[in-house]
Amino acid sequence: MQVSGPTAAFVVILAPVSQRFGVGGLLLAPLMAGAILFAMGIMRLGRFIEFVPYPVTTGFTAGIAEVIATLQVKDLLGLTVKDMPEHFVERVQALALALPTVHWPDVVIGALTLAVLAAWPLITRRVPAPLVALLIGAGARPQPLRVMARAGWADRNSRVAVYGSFERAVEEVRKAFE
Numbered sequence: 142m143q144v145s146g147p148t149a150a151f152v153v154i155l156a157p158v159s160q161r162f163g164v165g166g167l168l169l170a171p172l173m174a175g176a177i178l179f180a181m182g183i184m185r186l187g188r189f190i191e192f193v194p195y196p197v198t199t200g201f202t203a204g205i206a207e208v209i210a211t212l213q214v215k216d217l218l219g220l221t222v223k224d225m226p227e228h229f230v231e232r233v234q235a236l237a238l239a240l241p242t243v244h245w246p247d248v249v250i251g252a253l254t255l256a257v258l259a260a261w262p263l264i265t266r267r268v269p270a271p272l273v274a275l276l277i278g279a280g281a282r283p284q285p286l287r288v289m290a291r292a293g294w295a296d297r298n299s300r301v302a303v304y305g306s307f308e309r310a311v312e313e314v315r316k317a318f319e
Contacts, residue, residue: 150205156212157227164316211236217251219244254278 221242261270
């Protein structure tokens, strides 16, 4: 359920691949990576990882974490960015310029999900916190819209960014198999 380790690093590679080559590239890239890893395993090349210094792997992982966090800010804040740049500095600038377009229901759901993710391990460790946070965040999705619409802070017809993202993803997959 949790994206970490080499999987998180691969997300940064897959994002531009899926943007440029669509779902076909998104399906092919992990298969190619798996084949390379399998070949390296057969040739017993895993032992060479010990020659990569610890600061290199730590720095690489921290850099990947920063890139992934930057990719999530747009959806967490519900920002409207017309054209998201590819490079990190330009992306941060585009996000900063889009701050006036914050969509508060997205912020409320994101904050709720992060709070559950942080607090759940204090309650119990039997059920993974990411699973509980996902379920509560998904279940609470329409609630902030109703409350904010009653208060006049949101349009009754507005939708949380998750809806649009999911619909676009389903449409992309459908088009890929036509």
